[in-house]
Amino acid sequence: MSRPLRVIFAGTPDFAAESLASLLTSPHHVVAVYTQPDRPAGRGRKLTPSPVKALAQRHGLPVHQPASLRTPEAQATLAALDADLMVVVAYGLILPKAVLDTPRLGCLNVHASLLPRWRGAAPIQRAIEAGDAESGVTIMQMDEGLDTGDMLLVRRTPITAATTGGELHDTLAALGGQALVEALAALAGDGLAATPQPATGVTYAAKLSKAEAELDFRQPAATLAARIRAFNPWPVAWCAQGEERLRLLMAEAAPAPAAGDPAAPGTLLAPDADALRIACGPAGDQVLRVTRAQLPGGKALDVRELLKARADRFPPGARLGTPDRETPA
Numbered sequence: 001m002s003r004p005l006r007v008i009f010a011g012t013p014d015f016a017a018e019s020l021a022s023l024l025t026s027p028h029h030v031v032a033v034y035t036q037p038d039r040p041a042g043r044g045r046k047l048t049p050s051p052v053k054a055l056a057q058r059h060g061l062p063v064h065q066p067a068s069l070r071t072p073e074a075q076a077t078l079a080a081l082d083a084d085l086m087v088v089v090a091y092g093l094i095l096p097k098a099v100l101d102t103p104r105l106g107c108l109n110v111h112a113s114l115l116p117r118w119r120g121a122a123p124i125q126r127a128i129e130a131g132d133a134e135s136g137v138t139i140m141q142m143d144e145g146l147d148t149g150d151m152l153l154v155r156r157t158p159i160t161a162a163t164t165g166g167e168l169h170d171t172l173a174a175l176g177g178q179a180l181v182e183a184l185a186a187l188a189g190d191g192l193a194a195t196p197q198p199a200t201g202v203t204y205a206a207k208l209s210k211a212e213a214e215l216d217f218r219q220p221a222a223t224l225a226a227r228i229r230a231f232n233p234w235p236v237a238w239c240a241q242g243e244e245r246l247r248l249l250m251a252e253a254a255p256a257p258a259a260g261d262p263a264a265p266g267t268l269l270a271p272d273a274d275a276l277r278i279a280c281g282p283a284g285d286q287v288l289r290v291t292r293a294q295l296p297g298g299k300a301l302d303v304r305e306l307l308k309a310r311a312d313r314f315p316p317g318a319r320l321g322t323p324d325r326e327t328p329a
Contacts, residue, residue: 005188008078008086008103009052010034015173016089017051019110022177023087024059028184031081032062036092069099078102085187087180088142097144105187107142110176112169114138114154116197118205119147124172125165126205128230131222134158135168137176139183141194146204150194153183161252164232210235217265217278217321221253221286228290239266239321241313246320249300250292256285266321268314274304276314 004027009020012035023030033056041048049057056063066074078086079102086107088095100107113123115138120126127135136156143149155175159168186192213235215224228237228251238245254277256262263269263279269287271277276290294300295310307314 003188004028005084005105005184006031006082007184008032008034008081008083009056009089010086010091010093010095011052011089012036012050012092013090014051015112015169015176016091016110017055018173019087019089019177019180020052020055022181023184026181026184028188030061031083032064034064034066034078034091034093037065037067066093069093070096075099075102085184087184089176089180095142100142100144108152108180108183109140109142109147109149110180111138111140111147112172112176113205114156115140115147115151116202118203120205121207123205124168125208125230126203128159128163128165128168129226130203131226132159135172137172137179139179148197150196152192152194153179153186155179162229162250164229164250166233208235213237215239215248215321217280217284217288218282219280220282221280221288224280224288225251225253241320244296246296247294247300248290248292249294251288251290254287254289256281256287264319266319268316268318268320270316271303271307271311271314274302276303276307278320 007023007028007030009023009030011020020033033052035050035052038047038049040046053063064077068074075098078099083103085105086103088107089110095107111123113127114134114136118126124135134156136154138151139153140147140149140151157171157175183192213231215237228248231237232249236247238247262284265280265284267279267284269277269279274291276293278288278290280286280288291303292300293303293306295313
């Protein structure tokens with residue numbers, strides 16, 4: 001390493017805080033931290049600092065929280081920091097070209113996917129939902145596009161049949177911090193080769209919404225199981241159970257019964273010792289095996305424990321879901 005870099009760090013959520021924490025263990029000098037303005041949180045709706053701001057304050061770092069980086073004032077403040085590099089991780093503000101061009105080495109992004117797959121807002125959950133076999137982080141040189149810049153470093157990790165959105169988030173957050181420090185060490189030395197993203201294989205990870213968390217049991221079991229895992233811990237997949245909501249936290253596709261007519265989608269089949277079994281698929285000819293769930297007002301439990309306490313809530317033959325909903329199968 002020729003000399004430590006002067007770095008501006010821009011990020012907001014827990015995922016970004018992991019990268020900042022790793023950066024603070026490196027030889028580089030964080031000259032300032034940018035993060036989103038404090039937001040109301042909790043039952044009292046008290047203004048609460050972001051995880052990145054809280055970490056920065058614990059380390060005595062200057063914190064900037066502009067509502068926009070498009071104003072001349074905000075850009076002048078950033079330029080006065082005389083940084084070699086700006087690192088951006090889930091910041092939440094668009095960086096105009098004037099900001100991208102300000103640091104000597106430009107702006108780097110830690111993105112939670114194997115670009116160009118899953119550009120956009122929710123790459124972690126969309127990878128699981130789509131049934132991808134692996135994910136990873138890409139250290140990218142930022143440009144004016146949406147996650148379109150040249151790739152500097154890629155690190156991969158498998159997605160298993162039991163990986164949840166929360167678990168992959170934590171894995172990639174740690175991997176992102178490690179990859180960031182590795183990339184900065186190379187930039188401060190001999191440099192890193194920039195690889196343009198392929199023109200093929202581009203997908204977009206749309207922002208998650210609570211509305212899409214309701215399950216449609218007319219869909220295939222594998223599709224539903226992947227969505228349940230992807231949406232754990234947020235927005236959490238659910239289905240109607242009478243007038244209430246049953247939250248589903250872990251599931252897998254299972255073989256359909258060998259004999260008899262298929263049950264209607266959403267029908268509770270006889271459970272096994274560890275799981276609820278729900279008929280699903282276009283004709284109720286597939287089975288979703290749910291191993292972790294949460295009743296309204298209760299704790300998230302393995303289904304083995306849930307059945308011991310409340311087997312009366314899951315009689316075989318009962319229907320889950322909204323039978324006349326209009327979501328296409």
